[in-house]
Amino acid sequence: MRNxxxxxxxxxxxxxxxxxxxxxxxxxxxxxxxxVAVGLQVYALTGSTLAVGVLGLFSLVPLVALGLYGxxxxxxxxxxxxxxxxxxxxxxxxxxxxxxxxxxxESVELLYGLVAxxxxxxxxxxxxxxxxxxxxxxxxxxxxxxxxSSLSMNVALTGGPLVGALLVAQLGYAWAYTLxxxxxxxxxxxxxxxxxxxxxxxxxxxxxxxxRVGGAVGLRSVLDGLRYLAxxxxxxxxxxxxxxxxxxxxxxxxxxxxxxxxxxxxETTTGVLAAAFAVGGIVASVFSGGLTRMRKQGQIIVWAITxxxxxxxxxxxxxxxxGRGSPDGAIMWAVVAAGIALAFAGGxxxxxxxxxxxxxxxxxxxxxxxxxxGVFIVVVAGGPxxxxxxxxxxxxxxGEGWAAVAGGLTCVVLLWVIVRxxxxxxxxxxxHPEP
Numbered sequence: 036m037r038n039x040x041x042x043x044x045x046x047x048x049x050x051x052x053x054x055x056x057x058x059x060x061x062x063x064x065x066x067x068x069x070x071v072a073v074g075l076q077v078y079a080l081t082g083s084t085l086a087v088g089v090l091g092l093f094s095l096v097p098l099v100a101l102g103l104y105g106x107x108x109x110x111x112x113x114x115x116x117x118x119x120x121x122x123x124x125x126x127x128x129x130x131x132x133x134x135x136x137x138x139x140x141e142s143v144e145l146l147y148g149l150v151a152x153x154x155x156x157x158x159x160x161x162x163x164x165x166x167x168x169x170x171x172x173x174x175x176x177x178x179x180x181x182x183x184s185s186l187s188m189n190v191a192l193t194g195g196p197l198v199g200a201l202l203v204a205q206l207g208y209a210w211a212y213t214l215x216x217x218x219x220x221x222x223x224x225x226x227x228x229x230x231x232x233x234x235x236x237x238x239x240x241x242x243x244x245x246x247r248v249g250g251a252v253g254l255r256s257v258l259d260g261l262r263y264l265a266x267x268x269x270x271x272x273x274x275x276x277x278x279x280x281x282x283x284x285x286x287x288x289x290x291x292x293x294x295x296x297x298x299x300x301x302e303t304t305t306g307v308l309a310a311a312f313a314v315g316g317i318v319a320s321v322f323s324g325g326l327t328r329m330r331k332q333g334q335i336i337v338w339a340i341t342x343x344x345x346x347x348x349x350x351x352x353x354x355x356x357x358g359r360g361s362p363d364g365a366i367m368w369a370v371v372a373a374g375i376a377l378a379f380a381g382g383x384x385x386x387x388x389x390x391x392x393x394x395x396x397x398x399x400x401x402x403x404x405x406x407x408x409g410v411f412i413v414v415v416a417g418g419p420x421x422x423x424x425x426x427x428x429x430x431x432x433x434g435e436g437w438a439a440v441a442g443g444l445t446c447v448v449l450l451w452v453i454v455r456x457x458x459x460x461x462x463x464x465x466x467h468p469e470p
Contacts, residue, residue: 041186041323042179045172051229052171052180052406058225059164060187065218067195068202069129072211073146075203078408080143093147093422097155098416105159105258106409110402113233114163121160122226126219128153133212155384160406165396167232169404174397176467178332181389181396186320189385193313235401245282260406270398270407272453272460273336273391274414279449280340280387284347284442285422286312286377289354289435297354297435298373300365311374323389332390333463337454339387344378344446351439359434394463 046053076086081087108117110431132149135142202211264271287309294304329335353373357366392411399407429438454461 040321041182041321042176043183045176045180045183048173048176052168052223055164055168055171055229056180056183056187058221058223059184060422061193062190062219062222063188064195064198065129065215067191068199068211068218069132069215071196071199072208073132073150074175075200077143077146077206086143087463090146090150093151095416095420097151098158099413101155101158101405102162102413102416103260103409105412106160106234107161107404109163109166109405109408110234110260111256112234114167114234115229116231117428118160118163118167118226118229119223119425121156121163122219122223123158124156125153126223128156128218129212129215129219133209133216136207136209136212147344149207158412162405164226164386165392165408165411166234166401166404167229169396170232170401177393177396178389178465181392182320182323183388184392185323185385186317187315189316189320189381190330193317194215204278206408210460228238234405254278257406257409260403260410264407264410267398268457269333269460269463272333272393272457273394274337274410274450275453276340276450277387277391277414278418279453280343280384280446281418281422283446284344284439284451285419285426286347286350286380286439286442287419288423288427289430289439292430292435293373295352296361297357298366298369300361300370304365304370307370307374308377312377312381315378315383316385318378319382319385320389330465331463332394332465333460336387336394337450337461339383339390340450341447343380343383343387344443344450346376346383346443347446348443350376350380351436351441351443354436355434355440357436393465396400397465 046056077090104120127328128149130144135145135149141198169177193460198214199211202214264274290305290308293308295299298304300307350373353369353376357369359447395407396404426438426442429441432438433441
């Protein structure tokens with residue numbers, strides 16, 4: 036049984052990693068509380084679902100715009116300092132969000148601005164944290180570490196929204212944001228306790244922490260990272276297969292219609308579908324022990340995304356079989372079947388994410404790791420947003436069920452075309468990581 040359960044060795048061998056994992060796990064719950072509370076507050080102020088959707092735009096644009104530049108900063112300066120400063124900015128933004136709630140400012144524009152600043156700080160903070168972890172652990176433990184990170188994130192995605200909604204309903208927005216402020220201190224403490232993490236090739240005695248070979252941080256440094264990525268087929272393929280899965284078959288946009296028009300149960304069923312997806316990720320992470328010890332990581336990613344596409348197609352098939360009927364109550368067999376399909380999809384996505392991140396962290400040289408982590412966050416953030424647009428348009432043309440079926444199957448076909456064109460990725464061996 037121990038061989039099946041998540042490998043906790045990273046927590047045992049590195050006190051720095053252990054503090055960082057616990058700190059981020061706690062703060063992630065608070066982050067999800069704030070995300071839910073901000074959406075509820077914007078809707079309460081405007082009564083508009085579109086206004087809530089605009090929050091996503093104010094979050095996505097700074098993330099994409101600064102993701103690449105944030106990665107360049109990480110490759111030029113002490114990663115601990117970069118993470119600490121950006122974490123402090125994130126905490127101050129949450130404090131400002133809490134203050135506007137306590138003072139009853141009731142300004143949607145202010146909330147939009149604060150969310151944009153928060154997203155910009157996250158675009159710098161996330162690559163820094165991700166580039167620090169490979170310096171705290173041996174490379175053979177990276178899959179186990181990423182599985183633990185996936186577990187903590189999926190737990191936050193499951194429990195955070197529930198806690199946020201309950202706090203808003205019982206105590207109000209200000210208390211929800213204040214809880215996030217308190218929980219985020221765990222992440223600040225964990226980063227503060229880290230030792231200096233200078234990128235390889237950085238002159239720590241120069242006073243400015245500037246790279247000997249990279250020069251000042253600017254457009255040239257960002258372009259150097261993109262040019263390097265173009266020459267690294269294995270790392271590049273991890274991005275391509277993720278884009279394939281997210282853009283062609285990310286199902287979240289279909290869940291509201293599934294609950295109202297197909298499965299019945301309305302918002303409750305929509306919540307069940309979202310929870311099933313997150314629970315699938317938790318289960319996959321909890322029982323990841325055997326997988327994280329496997330060395331053919333390219334093949335694991337390919338099979339995981341194949342399972343993802345087929346699971347999304349199965350979810351769509353359930354909707355097709357039920358048909359558009361706007362039932363008064365939930366059709367239980369269909370809700371259960373759709374939930375199981377989405378749980379498999381969530382588990383598959385978690386497994387794929389663990390090994391894509393592991394390849395990026397182990398096959399990329401340290402002096403490029405921050406910039407490629409910046410590309411990673413742009414892909415991870417932008418892919419689902421584009422996917423929602425693609426499946427949303429297809430649902431308008433063909434219906435939600437057939438959109439999911441077509442998206443899932445197209446994802447599988449294109450995935451295997453990519454694998455056929457990059458056989459080196461299929462042969463990738465964790466014992467000899469090659470970018």
